[in-house]
Amino acid sequence: MNMERPIPFTCGVLDRVLPMHLMIDAKGIIQHAGPTIQKVFGDRDVVGRNVFGLLELKRPRNIKRIEDVRGIDTKRVRLKIRDEYETPLTGAVAFMPDLNCVLLNLSFGYSIAEAVARYELTGSDFAPTELAVEMLYLVEAKTAAMDIASQLAHRLHDEKEVAKNEAQTDGLTGLANRRALDLRFGRQLKRNVPFSLMHLDLDYFKSVNDTHGHAAGDAVLEAVADVLQQETREVDLVARVGGDEFVIVLDNLVCPARLEKIAARLIQRIEKPVVFRDIECGVSASIGVVLSTSYVHPDPLEMAEDADQALYASKRAGRAAFTVSR
Amino acid sequence: MHGLILWTFEFFVRLTYGNQVWTGVLSKLDLSLNAVEPLFHYDDQVGLSILQQLAVDLNRDRQSLLEDFGTFLVTDTRVERVRRLLRFGGVDYTDFLHSLEDLKGRSLLAVPDLHLPNIQVDERQPHRFEITCENIPKGAPYVLLGVLRALADDFGSLVFLEVTAETADNVVITADLLECQHAEGREFLWATGGVS
Structure with missing residues (x-):
């Protein structure tokens, strides 16, 4: 019993169901093309052309002639349109023995969005069952x-x-706060770049506060913050860590002579009186400095303590002084 | 209610009635809400309260506000994507009407937690359609009514649309398609913007 009877059909039926199909004869010549394929090739002739002239077979790669198509054992072929865009296509291929021709149905696959723009296609150009x-x-x-x-x-x-x-910012001065300083310590140690730590404490600040009020004290703190910012570099960190206490991390700077110069200049500038509502407010500063190179394994806590010691040495030395611990 | 819906509604109010109207509504309601986040979820009641307050402030009825919102979704070029997504439904107005049944499923495909109302479309007689829209969230069918009116213009079709039945659960909109190609519709490019 013959299970498969040849079914007579017209290409019009195929056009409706498979608008992107090609019928290719035994010589590789296109006998019929679905309406969307016609649209894709625009004014180029499709019927009567050799299929390999219009499409490049990418996979399987070894097929160069239509006779070999019969031997393709995969259902899915990958192709490329031979045009300026080289749009990729996916194809399903079947040999039709009764007609002695090959049916190739095409789809844009993942290139659908580009294809729709390139060839000015609309929803009605696709088979209703296609997920285009x-x-x-x-x-x-x-x-x-x-x-x-x-x-x-x-x-x-x-x-x-x-x-x-x-x-990470001190609200009054806009300088870094202690949190930012702690984070900076961590980064500094990881980077393993030498640095020095400058601990600065204002002298006579309490008396400005007590005599002229907190607003005057705040003005002094802001002025000091400006000085510290101006006298240090972008790469350094200036933090306000207490009422009138500041810590400066000087990156890649461990030359005692230079540090002494910086400290002296800071004191000199801080001593310049701040005028607040016609009142001159004068303060000074004591400074203690430690160098990371003085330690085999620099530890932030230990360095901070030593900087504090150096600072108090300056205070004991009569204030308005600096001490670089070596 | 998905944040996308409320977020688009905020966009509609700000662009149509001004920023003060939107901030006025929010401050009167005293919601702990400064800006709507499109990827969050909100209680339906938040949306309904906003709508109610907006209706009071603008001296408008809620249904016509929702209908205007629907029109805005299709006609305003600043929310062009909504129109595009709707136009993908069909090549002409009839085709589009039938695609409404897929709207919920399609939007779930794109945004898995966005639940649009169920819509059923029946062609009762040639060119007469009954569109039954689930009334969740309450008032949603009136947004659809605005969308349907605006899209008729967009396709260039002449359609008579009205609400013919309303229950707590469903609203039925009847669409009489008088002329499919009445006027030149708005241009629609199938290609997604940005690809070439």
């Missing part, structure tokens, strides 16, 4: 969702930066 429109829909929706997600990510990032800055 769903795919376009998803591409569109995904792009929209990505836009929203990326906006959100940027907004969160900005807000995080602001919060981080606030958390």
Whole structure:
């Protein structure tokens, strides 16, 4: 019993169901092309042309002649349109013995979005069963969702930066605070670059506060902060760690002579009176300095303690002085 | 309610009635809400309260506000994507109407936690359609009504649309397609922006 009877059909039927199909004869000449294929090739002739002239077979690669198509044992072939875009295509291929020709049905696969733009296609150019429109829909929706997600990510990032800055900044002077200093210590040690630590404490600050009030004291602190910023480099860190206490991390700077020069200049500038509401407020500073190179294994706590010791040595020496511990 | 819906509604209010109207509504309601996050979820009641307050402030009824929102989604070029997603449904208005049944499924494909109302489309007689839209969240069918009106223009079709039945669960919109190609519709490029 013959299970498979030849079914008479017209190409019009195929056009409806498979608008991207090609019928190729035994010589490799295209006998019929679905309407969407015609549209893709625009004003180029399709019927009557050799299929290998229009399409490049990418996989399987060894097929150069239509006779070999019969031997293809895979259902899926990968092709490329021979045009300026080299649009990739996926194809399903079947040999039709009764007609002695090859039926090749094509699809754009992942290149659908580009293809629709390039060849000016619309929803009606695709078989209703093909997921082309769903795919376009998803591409569109995904792009929209990505836009929203990326906006959100940027907004969160900005807000995080602001919060981080606030958390690491001293509200009055805008200098770094102790939290920022601790983080800097950690980074400094990891980088393994020599550095020095300058601990600075204002002298006579309490008397400015007591005599002229807290507003005057704040003005002095702000002026001192400006001096510290101006006399250090971008790479250094200036932190306010207490009422009138400051710590400066000087990156890659361990030359005692230079440090002494910097300390002397800081004191000199800080001693310049600050005028607040016509009142001259005078303070000075005592400084203690330690160098990371003085330690085999520099430890922040130990260095801070030693800097503190050096600072108190300066205080004992009569204030307005600096001590570089070696 | 998905944040995307409320977020788009915020966009509609700000662009149509101004920023003060939106911030005014929020401050009167005293919601602990400064900005709507499109990827969050909100209680339906938040949306309904906002709508109610907006109706009071603008001296408008809620249904016409929702219908305007629907129109905005299709006509305003600043939310072009919504129109595009809807137009992908069909090559003409009839085709589009039938695609409404897929709207929920399609949007789930794109945003798995976005639940749009169920929609059923029946062609009762030639060119007369009954569109039954689930009334969740409450008022949603009126947004659809605005969308349907605006898309008729977009396709260049002449359609008479009205609400013919309303229950707590469902709203039925009847669409009489008078002329499929009445006027030149708005241009629609199937290609996604940005690809070439």
